[in-house]
Amino acid sequence: xxxxxxxxxxxxxxxxxxxxxxxxxxxxxxxxxxxxxxxxxxxxxxxxxxxxxxxxxxxxxxxxxxxxxxxxxxxxxxxxxxxxxxxxxxxxxxxxxxxxxxxxxxxxxxxxxxxxxxxxxxxxxxxxxxxxxxxxxxxxxxxxxxxxxxxxxxxxxxxxxxxxxxxxxxxxxxxxxxxxxxxxxxxxxxxxxxxxxxxxxxxxxxxxxxxxxxxxxxxxxxxxxxxxxxxxxxxxxxxxxxxxxxxxxxxxxxxxxxxxxxxxxxxxxxxxxxxxxxxxxxxxxxxxxxxxxxxxxxxxxxxxxxxxxxxxxxxxxxxxxxxxxxxxxxxxxxxxxxxxxxxxxxxxxxxxxxxxxxxxxxxxxxxxxxxxxxxxxxxxxxxxxxxxxxxxxxxxxxxxxxxxxxxxxxxxxxxxxxxxxxxxxxxxxxxxxxxxxxxxxxxxx
Numbered sequence: 001x002x003x004x005x006x007x008x009x010x011x012x013x014x015x016x017x018x019x020x021x022x023x024x025x026x027x028x029x030x031x032x033x034x035x036x037x038x039x040x041x042x043x044x045x046x047x048x049x050x051x052x053x054x055x056x057x058x059x060x061x062x063x064x065x066x067x068x069x070x071x072x073x074x075x076x077x078x079x080x081x082x083x084x085x086x087x088x089x090x091x092x093x094x095x096x097x098x099x100x101x102x103x104x105x106x107x108x109x110x111x112x113x114x115x116x117x118x119x120x121x122x123x124x125x126x127x128x129x130x131x132x133x134x135x136x137x138x139x140x141x142x143x144x145x146x147x148x149x150x151x152x153x154x155x156x157x158x159x160x161x162x163x164x165x166x167x168x169x170x171x172x173x174x175x176x177x178x179x180x181x182x183x184x185x186x187x188x189x190x191x192x193x194x195x196x197x198x199x200x201x202x203x204x205x206x207x208x209x210x211x212x213x214x215x216x217x218x219x220x221x222x223x224x225x226x227x228x229x230x231x232x233x234x235x236x237x238x239x240x241x242x243x244x245x246x247x248x249x250x251x252x253x254x255x256x257x258x259x260x261x262x263x264x265x266x267x268x269x270x271x272x273x274x275x276x277x278x279x280x281x282x283x284x285x286x287x288x289x290x291x292x293x294x295x296x297x298x299x300x301x302x303x304x305x306x307x308x309x310x311x312x313x314x315x316x317x318x319x320x321x322x323x324x325x326x327x328x329x330x331x332x333x334x335x336x337x338x339x340x341x342x343x344x345x346x347x348x349x350x351x352x353x354x355x356x357x358x359x360x361x362x363x364x365x366x367x368x369x370x371x372x373x374x375x376x377x378x379x380x381x382x383x384x385x386x387x388x389x390x391x392x393x394x395x396x397x398x399x400x401x402x403x404x405x406x407x408x409x410x411x412x413x414x415x416x417x418x419x420x421x422x423x424x425x426x427x428x429x430x431x432x433x434x435x436x437x438x439x440x441x442x443x444x445x
Contacts, residue, residue: 032152037127040147044131047143052135063094071096078148084141125149241267290325297359300337307345313355320362326373332416339409340377347381356380371442378435384428
């Protein structure tokens with residue numbers, strides 16, 4: 001775009017400057033030619049006066065020296081002649097030119113007034129002046145002068161060249177100044193766009209923070225309700241457990257005692273689930289700790305065990321021997337795995353395939369040779385369509401029915417993982433299942 005502007009300006013300014021120079025030349029040339037004509041007329045007038053005053057017509061040698069002297073004083077005057085009439089023609093009695101002193105002017109209509117003509121031959125232009133030599137109103141002869149316009153042509157040529165040079169310099173200077181201010185304008189425009197982009201990004205971050213704050217407040221209220229609910233359930237469960245133990249000591253029948261053992265084991269299981277709920281609602285410590293990944297996955301599966309039992313899904317946990325604990329805020333990783341697990345269970349509920357949920361934890365190294373913890377959550381659910389696969393990580397985007405999802409689980413999980421320099425990768429095939437891999441560097445201290 002910049003070069004288009006430069007070429008447009010050059011295309012406009014160059015003809016304008018050329019036209020201006022042409023006009024100045026057309027105006028200047030006649031003025032200079034008139035000035036040269038006046039010089040020639042003045043020389044002829046001065047010679048005519050001297051010839052009469054000093055009787056130079058009777059002194060041919062003195063007259064010729066005078067003509068040569070005047071030619072030297074005025075370089076533009078290339079020829080001076082003195083003519084006197086003899087019968088039907090005028091004869092040159094003295095001349096500043098020695099090679100061709102004769103000139104016939106029989107065809108000229110000379111009278112008492114000066115006769116001036118602009119003449120032009122193949123190689124030069126000049127003024128031809130015939131100035132009368134008069135004594136007491138009698139014409140004794142004429143002073144003939146040829147005043148060359150070569151100097152005028154040279155001056156006009158030099159003036160045109162200087163004018164064109166000045167025009168090019170002016171255009172170059174104008175383009176240079178325009179280029180400078182254009183660059184400044186473009187740079188300011190870029191800064192403005194960058195500032196607007198940063199402003200939009202900051203606004204989006206502010207909105208995301210506000211949404212996250214609202215979600216955290218909502219989760220805090222839900223945690224308080226869950227804690228109260230678990231506490232209320234825990235009291236009667238303790239009572240039931242105590243009475244079961246008393247009944248076991250009183251019942252003598254082996255069959256009845258076996259049934260009581262089954263009841264007692266299920267009550268103990270319910271107590272364990274309630275304790276896990278209470279533990280999950282405690283205010284989390286924000287300091288990083290060493291977390292055993294296998295224990296955390298097992299805890300998550302216990303929390304969602306009722307839902308897994310309802311859909312009759314198979315759960316499998318695969319970890320490599322010697323898997324090292326990772327230093328992280330425990331609740332961050334717990335929240336990520338819980339979100340991914342709940343999403344997997346939701347997908348399994350609608351799946352016609354064999355329902356299987358699998359966790360796989362291992363270590364690897366990235367391109368920078370850092371040790372990475374990789375946790376994969378894989379399900380055989382209904383999967384995600386390719387058109388929706390790029391959208392599910394956006395806030396509030398959900399593939400679930402209205403009222404069944406907020407569209408924030410994956411977004412929050414991705415934000416928590418990025419906080420540790422990790423990444424969350426998602427791969428899904430519609431009708432076959434979904435695989436989500438969480439990668440976190442071990443060097444998170």
